[in-house]
Amino acid sequence: MNTLIIERANDVPNIILDAENGVFEIKGRSFPEEIMDIYGPVMDWMANYVLKPNKETRFVFELEYFNSSTYKAILNLLMKLESIHPKQSKVQVIWGCRDRDGDMREAGEEFAEMVDVPFEYVTVQ
Protein backbone atom coordinates (compact mmCIF):
# COMPACT_ATOMS: atom_id res chain seq x y z
CA MET A 1 0.00 0.00 0.00
CA ASN A 2 1.07 3.62 -0.51
CA THR A 3 3.18 5.40 2.06
CA LEU A 4 1.59 8.38 3.77
CA ILE A 5 3.94 11.18 4.71
CA ILE A 6 2.79 14.42 6.31
CA GLU A 7 5.57 16.93 6.75
CA ARG A 8 6.20 18.65 10.01
CA ALA A 9 5.07 22.25 10.53
CA ASN A 10 4.81 24.45 13.62
CA ASP A 11 1.38 23.05 14.38
CA VAL A 12 1.53 19.67 12.63
CA PRO A 13 3.73 16.69 13.55
CA ASN A 14 5.88 14.71 11.14
CA ILE A 15 3.84 11.63 10.22
CA ILE A 16 5.18 8.61 8.37
CA LEU A 17 3.01 5.59 7.69
CA ASP A 18 5.11 3.18 5.64
CA ALA A 19 3.91 -0.41 5.82
CA GLU A 20 6.52 -1.73 3.37
CA ASN A 21 9.41 -0.61 5.57
CA GLY A 22 7.56 -1.03 8.86
CA VAL A 23 7.84 2.65 9.81
CA PHE A 24 4.90 4.13 11.70
CA GLU A 25 5.58 7.35 13.53
CA ILE A 26 4.11 10.65 14.67
CA LYS A 27 6.66 13.17 15.95
CA GLY A 28 6.42 16.84 16.92
CA ARG A 29 3.74 19.30 18.03
CA SER A 30 0.13 18.74 17.12
CA PHE A 31 -2.50 21.46 17.18
CA PRO A 32 -3.76 21.76 13.60
CA GLU A 33 -6.52 24.24 12.85
CA GLU A 34 -8.63 21.58 11.15
CA ILE A 35 -7.96 18.22 12.78
CA MET A 36 -9.44 16.20 9.93
CA ASP A 37 -7.09 17.80 7.40
CA ILE A 38 -4.24 15.92 9.11
CA TYR A 39 -5.77 12.96 10.93
CA GLY A 40 -8.49 12.25 8.35
CA PRO A 41 -5.92 10.85 5.88
CA VAL A 42 -4.16 9.09 8.78
CA MET A 43 -7.35 7.27 9.76
CA ASP A 44 -8.15 6.45 6.13
CA TRP A 45 -4.68 4.95 5.77
CA MET A 46 -5.10 2.97 8.98
CA ALA A 47 -8.52 1.68 7.89
CA ASN A 48 -6.80 0.25 4.84
CA TYR A 49 -3.78 -1.04 6.77
CA VAL A 50 -5.79 -3.09 9.26
CA LEU A 51 -7.28 -5.10 6.41
CA LYS A 52 -3.85 -6.60 5.76
CA PRO A 53 -1.39 -5.50 8.48
CA ASN A 54 2.23 -6.50 8.87
CA LYS A 55 2.99 -9.35 11.27
CA GLU A 56 4.40 -6.71 13.60
CA THR A 57 3.43 -3.06 13.97
CA ARG A 58 5.73 -0.85 15.96
CA PHE A 59 4.10 2.58 16.26
CA VAL A 60 6.22 5.46 17.56
CA PHE A 61 4.83 8.61 19.18
CA GLU A 62 7.17 11.45 20.13
CA LEU A 63 5.03 14.48 20.89
CA GLU A 64 6.08 17.79 22.42
CA TYR A 65 2.56 19.00 23.17
CA PHE A 66 -0.86 18.62 21.61
CA ASN A 67 -4.39 19.97 21.76
CA SER A 68 -7.55 18.17 22.80
CA SER A 69 -8.59 17.35 19.22
CA THR A 70 -5.27 15.58 18.76
CA TYR A 71 -5.92 13.66 21.98
CA LYS A 72 -9.11 12.28 20.44
CA ALA A 73 -7.36 11.54 17.14
CA ILE A 74 -4.56 9.62 18.88
CA LEU A 75 -7.10 7.58 20.80
CA ASN A 76 -8.93 6.75 17.57
CA LEU A 77 -5.64 5.62 16.06
CA LEU A 78 -4.76 3.49 19.09
CA MET A 79 -8.15 1.85 18.97
CA LYS A 80 -7.47 0.88 15.36
CA LEU A 81 -4.17 -0.70 16.48
CA GLU A 82 -5.99 -2.46 19.28
CA SER A 83 -8.37 -4.00 16.72
CA ILE A 84 -5.53 -5.96 15.09
CA HIS A 85 -3.54 -6.88 18.21
CA PRO A 86 -2.40 -9.56 18.71
CA LYS A 87 -4.01 -11.98 16.27
CA GLN A 88 -3.47 -10.11 13.03
CA SER A 89 -0.43 -8.10 14.08
CA LYS A 90 1.81 -7.95 17.11
CA VAL A 91 1.46 -4.27 18.03
CA GLN A 92 3.88 -2.32 20.17
CA VAL A 93 3.41 1.38 20.93
CA ILE A 94 6.62 3.25 21.62
CA TRP A 95 5.79 6.38 23.63
CA GLY A 96 8.78 8.71 23.50
CA CYS A 97 9.16 11.55 26.00
CA ARG A 98 11.90 14.09 26.61
CA ASP A 99 13.93 13.53 29.73
CA ARG A 100 11.89 14.35 32.88
CA ASP A 101 8.78 15.26 30.92
CA GLY A 102 6.37 13.80 33.44
CA ASP A 103 3.37 15.41 31.75
CA MET A 104 3.94 13.68 28.43
CA ARG A 105 4.72 10.41 30.18
CA GLU A 106 1.44 10.73 32.04
CA ALA A 107 -0.40 11.28 28.75
CA GLY A 108 1.06 8.04 27.41
CA GLU A 109 0.07 6.15 30.55
CA GLU A 110 -3.45 7.48 30.21
CA PHE A 111 -3.74 6.24 26.63
CA ALA A 112 -2.29 2.89 27.74
CA GLU A 113 -5.14 2.57 30.27
CA MET A 114 -7.73 3.04 27.55
CA VAL A 115 -6.48 0.55 24.96
CA ASP A 116 -5.30 -3.02 25.20
CA VAL A 117 -1.96 -2.76 23.42
CA PRO A 118 1.51 -2.87 25.01
CA PHE A 119 3.24 0.48 25.59
CA GLU A 120 6.95 0.97 25.94
CA TYR A 121 8.19 4.30 27.33
CA VAL A 122 11.50 5.65 26.05
CA THR A 123 13.44 8.86 26.61
CA VAL A 124 14.17 10.91 23.50
CA GLN A 125 16.17 14.06 22.78
Place this chain on the structure above:
Amino acid sequence: MLQKESFELYDWYKSLKEAHLVLSFKGDFNQELTKALLILTQNRERIKTESISAQTRLLGVLVECIQNICNHGVTSVDNSNLVPGIVLLGKAAEKFTISTGNLILKENVSKLVEKLTKIQGMSLKEMKTEQRNIILNSELSESGNAGIGFLHIARKACQPIKFEFKKIDKQTSLFCFEVTLSIHD
Protein backbone atom coordinates in the same frame (compact mmCIF):
# COMPACT_ATOMS: atom_id res chain seq x y z
CA MET B 1 4.94 65.06 21.47
CA LEU B 2 2.09 63.05 23.11
CA GLN B 3 -1.01 64.94 24.22
CA LYS B 4 -1.62 64.71 27.96
CA GLU B 5 -5.07 63.14 27.48
CA SER B 6 -3.73 60.50 25.10
CA PHE B 7 -3.07 56.90 26.03
CA GLU B 8 -0.41 56.79 28.72
CA LEU B 9 2.02 54.15 27.50
CA TYR B 10 4.18 54.27 30.59
CA ASP B 11 1.25 53.60 32.95
CA TRP B 12 0.24 50.64 30.80
CA TYR B 13 3.84 49.36 30.77
CA LYS B 14 4.01 49.67 34.56
CA SER B 15 0.74 47.77 35.11
CA LEU B 16 1.84 44.95 32.83
CA LYS B 17 5.15 44.69 34.67
CA GLU B 18 3.37 44.60 38.05
CA ALA B 19 1.18 41.78 36.77
CA HIS B 20 4.35 39.80 35.99
CA LEU B 21 3.26 39.23 32.44
CA VAL B 22 5.38 37.08 30.19
CA LEU B 23 3.10 37.52 27.21
CA SER B 24 0.16 39.71 26.34
CA PHE B 25 -1.75 40.13 23.12
CA LYS B 26 -4.98 41.84 22.22
CA GLY B 27 -6.17 41.66 18.65
CA ASP B 28 -7.58 39.36 16.03
CA PHE B 29 -6.78 35.70 16.46
CA ASN B 30 -6.36 32.97 13.87
CA GLN B 31 -4.21 29.88 13.48
CA GLU B 32 -1.20 31.80 12.15
CA LEU B 33 -1.22 34.02 15.21
CA THR B 34 -1.70 30.99 17.45
CA LYS B 35 1.44 29.41 16.02
CA ALA B 36 3.40 32.62 16.44
CA LEU B 37 2.32 33.10 20.06
CA LEU B 38 3.28 29.54 20.94
CA ILE B 39 6.74 29.94 19.40
CA LEU B 40 7.18 33.29 21.11
CA THR B 41 6.18 31.81 24.46
CA GLN B 42 8.41 28.76 24.32
CA ASN B 43 11.40 30.92 23.45
CA ARG B 44 10.95 33.33 26.36
CA GLU B 45 13.73 32.98 28.94
CA ARG B 46 11.23 32.88 31.80
CA ILE B 47 9.65 29.82 30.18
CA LYS B 48 12.76 28.05 28.89
CA THR B 49 14.28 27.97 32.37
CA GLU B 50 11.40 25.92 33.72
CA SER B 51 11.32 22.11 33.70
CA ILE B 52 10.40 20.29 30.51
CA SER B 53 7.30 18.98 32.25
CA ALA B 54 6.15 22.49 33.20
CA GLN B 55 6.77 23.71 29.65
CA THR B 56 4.78 20.83 28.15
CA ARG B 57 1.93 21.53 30.53
CA LEU B 58 1.96 25.27 29.89
CA LEU B 59 2.18 25.07 26.10
CA GLY B 60 -0.49 22.38 25.91
CA VAL B 61 -2.91 24.49 27.95
CA LEU B 62 -1.98 27.76 26.26
CA VAL B 63 -2.65 26.35 22.81
CA GLU B 64 -6.02 25.04 23.99
CA CYS B 65 -6.98 28.42 25.49
CA ILE B 66 -6.02 30.34 22.36
CA GLN B 67 -7.74 27.86 20.05
CA ASN B 68 -10.88 28.19 22.18
CA ILE B 69 -10.88 31.86 21.24
CA CYS B 70 -10.44 31.00 17.55
CA ASN B 71 -13.06 28.25 17.53
CA HIS B 72 -15.75 29.72 19.74
CA GLY B 73 -15.31 33.48 19.81
CA VAL B 74 -17.56 35.81 17.83
CA THR B 75 -15.82 37.00 14.67
CA SER B 76 -15.49 40.68 13.99
CA VAL B 77 -16.92 40.39 10.48
CA ASP B 78 -19.10 37.72 8.85
CA ASN B 79 -17.14 34.99 7.04
CA SER B 80 -13.94 36.15 8.63
CA ASN B 81 -11.51 33.72 10.23
CA LEU B 82 -10.31 36.52 12.53
CA VAL B 83 -11.63 36.41 16.07
CA PRO B 84 -11.09 39.36 18.38
CA GLY B 85 -9.72 38.40 21.74
CA ILE B 86 -7.09 38.84 24.37
CA VAL B 87 -4.57 36.51 26.00
CA LEU B 88 -2.35 37.20 28.99
CA LEU B 89 0.29 34.88 30.41
CA GLY B 90 1.70 35.74 33.81
CA LYS B 91 4.31 34.05 35.94
CA ALA B 92 4.51 34.69 39.67
CA ALA B 93 4.65 32.80 42.97
CA GLU B 94 5.70 29.59 41.24
CA LYS B 95 2.63 29.56 39.06
CA PHE B 96 1.66 30.38 35.50
CA THR B 97 -1.66 32.14 35.01
CA ILE B 98 -3.31 32.23 31.60
CA SER B 99 -6.19 34.65 31.14
CA THR B 100 -8.22 34.94 27.97
CA GLY B 101 -11.09 37.08 26.81
CA ASN B 102 -13.33 36.80 23.78
CA LEU B 103 -16.78 37.89 22.72
CA ILE B 104 -19.58 35.37 22.96
CA LEU B 105 -23.21 35.59 21.87
CA LYS B 106 -25.56 36.22 24.79
CA GLU B 107 -27.64 33.16 23.87
CA ASN B 108 -24.62 30.91 24.48
CA VAL B 109 -23.76 32.23 27.93
CA SER B 110 -26.03 30.08 30.09
CA LYS B 111 -24.91 26.82 28.47
CA LEU B 112 -21.27 27.77 29.01
CA VAL B 113 -21.92 28.80 32.62
CA GLU B 114 -23.49 25.41 33.27
CA LYS B 115 -20.60 23.54 31.68
CA LEU B 116 -17.86 25.47 33.46
CA THR B 117 -19.60 25.47 36.84
CA LYS B 118 -19.86 21.69 36.60
CA ILE B 119 -16.14 21.41 35.83
CA GLN B 120 -15.25 23.75 38.72
CA GLY B 121 -16.95 21.36 41.12
CA MET B 122 -15.24 18.19 39.84
CA SER B 123 -12.32 16.35 41.38
CA LEU B 124 -9.38 15.37 39.15
CA LYS B 125 -10.66 11.82 39.05
CA GLU B 126 -14.14 12.97 38.03
CA MET B 127 -12.71 15.17 35.28
CA LYS B 128 -10.66 12.26 33.94
CA THR B 129 -13.73 10.00 33.90
CA GLU B 130 -15.90 12.67 32.29
CA GLN B 131 -13.30 13.33 29.59
CA ARG B 132 -13.02 9.63 28.86
CA ASN B 133 -16.81 9.25 28.62
CA ILE B 134 -17.17 12.19 26.25
CA ILE B 135 -14.30 11.08 24.04
CA LEU B 136 -15.45 7.50 23.73
CA ASN B 137 -18.96 8.62 22.81
CA SER B 138 -18.22 11.39 20.35
CA GLU B 139 -16.95 11.83 16.81
CA LEU B 140 -13.99 13.97 15.92
CA SER B 141 -15.46 17.01 14.22
CA GLU B 142 -13.98 19.15 11.47
CA SER B 143 -13.56 22.10 13.78
CA GLY B 144 -13.81 22.47 17.51
CA ASN B 145 -12.11 20.36 20.09
CA ALA B 146 -13.96 17.05 20.40
CA GLY B 147 -15.97 18.57 23.24
CA ILE B 148 -13.28 18.20 25.90
CA GLY B 149 -11.35 21.44 25.60
CA PHE B 150 -12.19 22.89 29.03
CA LEU B 151 -11.72 19.53 30.72
CA HIS B 152 -8.36 19.18 28.97
CA ILE B 153 -7.40 22.55 30.46
CA ALA B 154 -8.89 22.09 33.94
CA ARG B 155 -7.17 18.75 34.45
CA LYS B 156 -3.78 20.44 34.21
CA ALA B 157 -4.65 23.27 36.58
CA CYS B 158 -3.45 23.50 40.18
CA GLN B 159 -6.66 25.22 41.30
CA PRO B 160 -10.24 25.46 39.96
CA ILE B 161 -10.66 27.37 36.72
CA LYS B 162 -12.22 30.83 36.98
CA PHE B 163 -14.57 32.60 34.62
CA GLU B 164 -16.98 35.50 34.36
CA PHE B 165 -19.09 37.21 31.75
CA LYS B 166 -19.26 40.95 31.23
CA LYS B 167 -22.10 42.36 29.14
CA ILE B 168 -20.84 44.31 26.14
CA ASP B 169 -24.07 45.05 24.28
CA LYS B 170 -27.51 43.53 23.66
CA GLN B 171 -26.12 40.59 21.68
CA THR B 172 -22.69 39.92 23.15
CA SER B 173 -20.82 39.40 26.36
CA LEU B 174 -17.11 39.21 27.07
CA PHE B 175 -16.17 35.73 28.25
CA CYS B 176 -13.25 36.05 30.68
CA PHE B 177 -11.44 32.84 31.54
CA GLU B 178 -8.50 32.09 33.81
CA VAL B 179 -6.44 28.98 34.53
CA THR B 180 -3.50 28.62 36.90
CA LEU B 181 -0.77 26.02 36.47
CA SER B 182 2.00 25.02 38.83
CA ILE B 183 5.58 25.36 37.57
CA HIS B 184 6.52 22.29 39.61
CA ASP B 185 6.39 18.73 38.30
